Amino acid sequence: MADTVTIKEVGPRDGLQSQPVHLTVEARLELVTALIDARLPEIEVGSFVSPKAVPQMADTDTLVAALPNSGCIYSVLVPNQKGYELALSAGITEMGLVVSATELMNQNNIGKGLEDTFSSAEIILERALEDGVDIHVYLAVAFECPYEGLVAPATVIDQVNRLMRCRPSRLMVADTIGAANPRAVSSLVSELVAQHGSEVLGCHFHDTRAMAMTNVFAALEHDVRLFDSAIGGLGGCPFAPGAKGNLATEDLVTLLESMGVNTGVSLEHLLTAVTTANRLLGADNYGRSYSWVSRSWQKLG
Amino acid sequence: MADTVTIKEVGPRDGLQSQPVHLTVEARLELVTALIDARLPEIEVGSFVSPKAVPQMADTDTLVAALPNSGCIYSVLVPNQKGYELALSAGITEMGLVVSATELMNQNNIGKGLEDTFSSAEIILERALEDGVDIHVYLAVAFECPYEGLVAPATVIDQVNRLMRCRPSRLMVADTIGAANPRAVSSLVSELVAQHGSEVLGCHFHDTRAMAMTNVFAALEHDVRLFDSAIGGLGGCPFAPGAKGNLATEDLVTLLESMGVNTGVSLEHLLTAVTTANRLLGADNYGRSYSWVSRSWQKLG
Numbered sequence: 111m112a113d114t115v116t117i118k119e120v121g122p123r124d125g126l127q128s129q130p131v132h133l134t135v136e137a138r139l140e141l142v143t144a145l146i147d148a149r150l151p152e153i154e155v156g157s158f159v160s161p162k163a164v165p166q167m168a169d170t171d172t173l174v175a176a177l178p179n180s181g182c183i184y185s186v187l188v189p190n191q192k193g194y195e196l197a198l199s200a201g202i203t204e205m206g207l208v209v210s211a212t213e214l215m216n217q218n219n220i221g222k223g224l225e226d227t228f229s230s231a232e233i234i235l236e237r238a239l240e241d242g243v244d245i246h247v248y249l250a251v252a253f254e255c256p257y258e259g260l261v262a263p264a265t266v267i268d269q270v271n272r273l274m275r276c277r278p279s280r281l282m283v284a285d286t287i288g289a290a291n292p293r294a295v296s297s298l299v300s301e302l303v304a305q306h307g308s309e310v311l312g313c314h315f316h317d318t319r320a321m322a323m324t325n326v327f328a329a330l331e332h333d334v335r336l337f338d339s340a341i342g343g344l345g346g347c348p349f350a351p352g353a354k355g356n357l358a359t360e361d362l363v364t365l366l367e368s369m370g371v372n373t374g375v376s377l378e379h380l381l382t383a384v385t386t387a388n389r390l391l392g393a394d395n396y397g398r399s400y401s402w403v404s405r406s407w408q409k410l411g
Numbered sequence: 412m413a414d415t416v417t418i419k420e421v422g423p424r425d426g427l428q429s430q431p432v433h434l435t436v437e438a439r440l441e442l443v444t445a446l447i448d449a450r451l452p453e454i455e456v457g458s459f460v461s462p463k464a465v466p467q468m469a470d471t472d473t474l475v476a477a478l479p480n481s482g483c484i485y486s487v488l489v490p491n492q493k494g495y496e497l498a499l500s501a502g503i504t505e506m507g508l509v510v511s512a513t514e515l516m517n518q519n520n521i522g523k524g525l526e527d528t529f530s531s532a533e534i535i536l537e538r539a540l541e542d543g544v545d546i547h548v549y550l551a552v553a554f555e556c557p558y559e560g561l562v563a564p565a566t567v568i569d570q571v572n573r574l575m576r577c578r579p580s581r582l583m584v585a586d587t588i589g590a591a592n593p594r595a596v597s598s599l600v601s602e603l604v605a606q607h608g609s610e611v612l613g614c615h616f617h618d619t620r621a622m623a624m625t626n627v628f629a630a631l632e633h634d635v636r637l638f639d640s641a642i643g644g645l646g647g648c649p650f651a652p653g654a655k656g657n658l659a660t661e662d663l664v665t666l667l668e669s670m671g672v673n674t675g676v677s678l679e680h681l682l683t684a685v686t687t688a689n690r691l692l693g694a695d696n697y698g699r700s701y702s703w704v705s706r707s708w709q710k711l712g
Contacts, residue, residue: 111594288703291669292628293412319669320662320699324625327593361621368592368620398621398699402589 112335114372117362118152118246119145120314121387123187123206124356125344127157127166129391135172137390142173144383145341146180149376150359154206154338157187158196174200185246189220194234194243203243206282207231209273210250211266214257215286219250228272235276244279248314252298254289263298270302280310280336285325288318292328299332312336315357317343322357323365330371337362342384342395358397360384377403413636415673418663419453419547420446421615422688424488424507425657426645428458428467430692436473438691443474445684446642447481450677451660455507455639458488459497475501486547490521495535495544504544507583508532510574511551512567515558516587520551529573536577545580549615553599555590564599571603581611581637586626589619593629600633613637616658618644623658624666631672638663643685643696659698661685678704 122142126133133141138156145153155177156170170186174197177184185204188194197205209227210216216227231247238245251258252266270281283298295313302311313329313336315322326337343358363375381404388394397403423443427434434442439457446454456478457471471487475498478485486505489495498506510528511517517528532548539546552559553567571582584599596614603612614630614637616623627638644659664676682705689695698704 291666293670317699319665319703320624321666321669323621324628324666327625327628364620365592365622365625368622369594398618402620 111330111369112333112371114374115330115335115337115366116151117359117373117375118154118185118312118336118338119150119341119359120154120338120356121145121340121342121344121359123154123157123167124338125340125342125387127164128345129166129393131391131393132166132168133390135169135176138173139176141383141387141390142177144379144386146178146182147376148379148383149374150182151374152183152185152204154185154187157189158193158200159187159189171196171200174202188234190230191234191237194237198241198243204246204279205238205243206246206248207234207278208248208250208284209269210255210286211252211261211269212255212258215251215255218257228269231273232276235273235278239277246280246282246312247273247278248282248284249273250284250286252283252290253285253294254287256287263294263301266298267301267305271305274306278310280312281306282312282314282336282338284314285316285322288316288322290315290325291321292324295325295328296331299329299334303332303334308333308335312338314338316345317355317357323361326357326362326365341380341397342387342400343397344387344395355395358400360397360403361399364397364399364403412631412670413634413672415675416631416636416638416667417452418660418674418676419455419486419613419637419639420451420642420660421455421639421657422446422641422643422645422660424455424457424468425639426641426643426688428465429646430467430694432692432694433467434691436470436477439474440477442684442688442691443478445680445687447479447483448677449680449684450675451483452675453484453486453505455486455488458490458507459494459501460488460490472497472501475503489535491531492535492538495538499542499544505547505580506539506544507547507549508535509549509551509585510570511556511587512553512562512570513556513559516552516556519558529570532574533577536574536579540578547581547583547613548574548579549583549585550574551585551587553584553591554586554595555588557588564595564602567599568602568606572606575607579611581613582607583613583615583637583639585615586617586623589617589623591616591626592622593625596626596629597632600630600635604633604635609634609636613639615639617646618656618658624662627658627663627666642681642698643688643701644698645688645696656696659701661698661704662700665698665700665704
């Protein structure tokens with residue numbers, strides 16, 4: 111098992127994009143700043159998508175321009191070539207790019223078929239290599255699709271092989287609707303790690319069925335050391351019915367640090383970020399370990 | 412990994428003993444009946460302890476006398492020889508018996524030192540072999556003690572070896588305060604299974620730090636197939652500061668059935684049992700997967 115894990119905090123993007131309250135750029139910056147204070151090594155700060163489709167992510171360019179120089183790696187999600195160009199113009203050099211493992215999820219998520227999505231991704235990946243941009247490709251609904259049901263592991267393995275030919279900086283296996291179980295994760299991840307190594311493979315889990323932590327552990331056992339999470343377990347994909355919150359960052363850090371796996375994250379300041387998010391959103395989103403951690407961070411912090 | 416797992420539902424004992432609302436025998440019977448309907452193979456229905464110490468468990472003999480003949484195995488917790496005799500008189504032939512891994516937990520839990528507790532357990536175990544009674548010995552605070560901190564695995568291994576000489580029907584490694592992490596579980600359980608086999612070894616996890624599910628998975632990987640849980644995640648030990656709820660039965664069943672591990676439990680009826688418990692207690696205790704399961708049991712049930 112790895113000694114160190116890198117957490118990418120996706121609350122400001124995957125978390126906020128599904129909230130009924132739309133935060134101002136100032137509020138989003140306040141949240142990102144709280145996350146920087148918690149020493150998250152990477153933060154996905156927003157996305158360059160149409161504000162008509164996802165109004166919560168409007169003006170991400172303004173947010174990016176206001177980000178402090180902190181040592182934290184800022185990334186954004188880009189849906190297509192246009193988003194890529196906008197992000198690059200904004201000075202971002204680490205971007206998430208989503209392709210879905212099923213035909214119907216691609217159609218529902220971005221209005222294009224699977225082959226179109228993969229071809230577009232290949233063009234962007236080629237361009238990114240020239241530009242020196244790191245692309246984290248997300249293979250969404252890699253276990254189960256809300257429209258097509260269970261996704262065959264052989265399909266996912268083929269798709270990963272195809273995407274890996276374009277040398278993404280990171281390939282994230284995404285359980286977009288929180289349907290994966292640890293046995294399936296263990297099986298798929300072991301095969302992917304055997305073929306591609308664990309350096310560029312990561313996992314993005316949602317906690318719909320309370321299995322996200324266990325899925326992380328299953329992936330860790332195969333040496334995966336790149337994980338996404340969102341403070342307070344914020345999240346849910348607006349285009350994926352049934353997609354509930356992300357794995358909560360405070361739960362992930364609790365799990366990892368309890369096992370002696372270093373994350374570099376300050377649990378004390380992470381709890382502050384959780385309360386900041388709840389204040390800004392007028393919500394009560396907490397990870398499952400929050401009440402324990404809030405009493406005990408002194409021992410762990 | 413096992414194809415089949417046996418769940419002992421401990422809500423009516425470990426769950427109810429910490430509740431501010433004290434249920435009548437009739438209400439406790441209603442809850443047990445709902446759990447029988449959910450096809451739990453084993454239910455810990457109460458304990459034969461002093462009603463002064465744990466008033467929630469008073470009149471367990473009356474409850475036992477009213478239990479239907481259902482095929483479900485009913486057990487009770489007994490603190491000592493006197494409790495053993497009372498349970499036997501009530502017709503119970505499966506009993507839980509707690510010994511704690513640390514000196515201070517034994518003193519705080521039952522007012523006796525560690526050596527006294529182990530000696531008493533040995534006498535009861537010897538007697539049970541003569542009587543044909545199944546004893547499930549619980550080794551409490553097997554990972555961390557609220558009074559003494561981390562418990563050395565070597566200590567636990569020695570204690571299990573000692574207890575195993577008296578041939579208990581089951582040896583349950585209990586994380587009484589929910590402090591275990593899956594790496595520690597994996598390490599300890601693999602050693603215990605190597606020495607004693609997995610037939611008589613089980614695990615009892617609490618979910619204080621949101622790691623109970625992951626700990627189950629870690630134990631499953633070493634072929635453990637006996638687990639305790641409580642509907643709605645009810646629980647907490649009145650004598651163990653910081654002990655929060657048990658692993659929720661609905662979460663455990665969701666995890667296991669998702670992985671293709673058979674439990675025999677009806678998720679549909681389990682949800683009814685959860686709402687029954689909440690109605691009786693005037694509470695809102697739900698497992699973490701409850702909202703998803705309640706929408707989706709049709710697919711799983």
